[in-house]
Amino acid sequence: MILIKVIYKALFTLSLFLMLSSSAFALTSDEAYAVISNKQSSFDAKLEAFYTLSDSSEKYVPVLIDAAKNSNLYYSRKDSELYVLANGNYFNVKTSKVFSGKKRDLKRVAINNQIRESLALLSEMKTLEDKTLSEDARIESAHNLIGKVSISDASRLQFIRDTSISDFPELAENLDYVIASADLNSQEPKIRNGAMRILANLNSPILIQKFEDIAKNDSDISNRVYAEKIYKNLSSTQSFYSGVETLYFGISLGSVLVLAAIGLTITFGVMGVINMAHGELMMIGAYTVYVMQQALPNNPGLALLLSIPMAFLVSGLTGIIIERTVIRYLYGRPLETLLATFGISLLLQQGVRTIFTALNKNVVIPDFLSGAIKINDFFSITYSRFYIIIFCLAVFFALRHILKHSRLGLEVRAVSQNRAMARNMGVRSERVNALTFGLGSGIAGLAGVALSQLTNVGPNLGQNYIVDSFLVVVFGGSGNIWGTMVAGMTLGIANKVLEPVAGAMLGKILILIGVIIFIQRRPRGLFPQRGRNVED
């Protein structure tokens, strides 16, 4: 056993040596190092230098390539040494010493996309070859290489595969896929056929195009037939998952619509106030996130969580002030309310422009909200959307609980059904109005927090959502939060189903036409409110 390992090691070194000698570049690794640390080098020269280094056996190479790939590689203007940025310190690539000079003498090594792509491949190769790394990491690297290696690289991988088959069968299997994906380009029909047989088990869209090509153009008829079969299989899996994806996108768009509209359900539906400033209350919520992140610059995630109650309070208080100073004088006069609140919305927008300037503000997306969970190669769920769906449900059920089981909820329902009767029973309708409006506005603030993660935080944020919000509320039946939920989800899913078929523009138009026809048939929406006063 030991003997075998020794032989493998010898073979491995030999193969590295062969690779070195096979590369025709005249660069030595020191020269390559100098090319990379020189500001004047062209991108092509740098790329060649990186290739030279990756073939050399210098110890620092994996670190250097990894740093370059992540834009963490710096050169010193003073002595042309390379430094790696890690944990806020700059380490010399060769000696690992911490850089002690002035920070502005260090400049980032500029790379372009082509170099970035090559470095990514090189670093995947290095990961594969590094036996000290975990098997999972190496499997991941193998997976990333499928369809990206040439036949000559594949022979290098064959060696790793053969040495790891006994200890790491899963890695070997993934390497088989990588090698087979390279073999698809082989001149020999038999090799292509063998490669396809291996790849038929691999359920990944990365090779769809390749199979389609073979199905159409291969010289060998049996290859064409076989490729056609795999291609059909893959396409049907792909279209199944894109259906699932559309549904998920629809639900996530729906939850954004519900979040934006649910506060309006309270103010418009329950209180009958046409609040054109609803969008601006969302905008205030989004700006609250920005301010909180400015206050806690090192902890954007915590700032975001804290801004949930903050936004509720800030927007809620703004809402109460609007109600106390303007709207309470205008109850029962919808047109004047509309105009007054429209005026307020302009005031708030221009106010924000004055305080924060007209430019959009950069709200940081915390790490736990960026990226996606990969279900398989066809389908992944983005974290931000996933959390917004959860957030929407949480807000929805919390609101439902307040309306059903709290004193405020009871009073709100009483006042909305019959104001005079409620007052006779001792309900202070003035106070209830202010609190209800505050509640609706606070929820708008919460929607703003969610939107800050998805879209621009700028003075126009509200305008983009106000029409959609009214659409959802009217479609759902005013005053009914279940109606808002169902309407929001319906519109979201319908939008996403139509979008790939009809395009974003036409899709939106079709939705609007659909809602108009629906409202003509059922003017009170999906779930009309019942009550004594409902005709008012």
Next chain:
Amino acid sequence: MVKIKNLFAAMALSTVVATSAMAAEDTIKIGVLHSLSGTMAISETSLKDTLLMLVNEQNKKGGVLGKKIEPVVVDPASNWPLFAEKTRELLQKEKVSAIFGCWTSVSRKSVLPVVEELNGILFYPVQYEGEESSKNVFYTGAAPNQQAIPAVDYLLKQGVKRWALVGTDYVYPRTANKILEAYLKSKGFSDKDIIVSYTPFGHSDWQSIVSDIKKFGSTGVKTAVISTINGDANVPFYKELANQGVSAKDIPVIAFSVGEEELAGIDTKPLVGHLAAWNYFESVDSEVNDEFVDKWHKFIGNESRVTNDPMEATYIGFNMWVKAVEKAGTTDSDAVQDALIGVAVPNLSGGIATMMPNHHITKPVLIGEIQDDGQFLIVDSTKGTVVGDAWSDYLPGSKDLISDWRKPMKCGNYNVKLGKCGGSADKK
């Protein structure tokens, strides 16, 4: 009491008379027509500030023709018909000798008939779709052949084989994409290699489109996205790209409307490597640019404010106007229009911009990659400058048209084949 009131009135009156008399004699007025409120305020406000800075500086040097320049700032509020009204006000009431303004193509189209009717001069500082040439408009932004076509050439060099054209639904993206589609087809690509999609202004839900791009681009063939998405909609688009893990090394996005200012509202770490094509970047390495950026920071009082391409175009336009007025020796509209052709001024990337007879200027084309500090790293640039072409060579209706506003031709759409002016159905 009455006396005091009268005294005040008299004083006020005399000052008004004095200032207006001074204005008539000692200043030359220019109009600044950029939205300071509404959706476009985000982009246009900095152009207004740029102009005020340039005027300020020119006045310190002694103004023009020995007179001070007086900027008249109006706010068309991102409202297209209001652009036309404000133009009329600037030309008829304020009698400005030139207008610097507009951003969107639709605002320019709305201003166009008014400047033509009143024979004014408009400097338009933003990249646009071309297919237009007016006696009264001077285009200091890029025509498609100074931005879109070189960008595609760069991607072709990078081995891109499939193209997703994504844009906002209005005149600039529609025309630019039409030109690009024709250009790509002339390079041997078929309909299967190109997908096109349009979205409404301010589109914020990019899930499906990004997912489609990802599907289109992750089948083993090198794919790039050409984005003509306008303004605000870019932020959610890039956020969605980052979320779905579309990185620049897999599917690079090259944008024609995303500059330093648009990036200021985004966390650019996940976007490193995505591209933009412009004629100027703040990161351009030249002495004039360093000087300009310093002056801008000083003027605006904020070190973190960026400069961008339309600001450079404004800078060029203003300097061209100053030079032309001095060359003509008068602010008379026709004389300045004639004098402008052939005027050459330095641009900010260390070269020279010349006003051509078709009222477009010469520009270098730069391709930049987004960096994590919100700036661009220039990865490719044309050898010299490129002459702006008003009529695209890749569209059937316009490839025979040329524009030359010198005497004796004096025509914006001369049809070379028919040998006469006004040879196009799209008469300008």
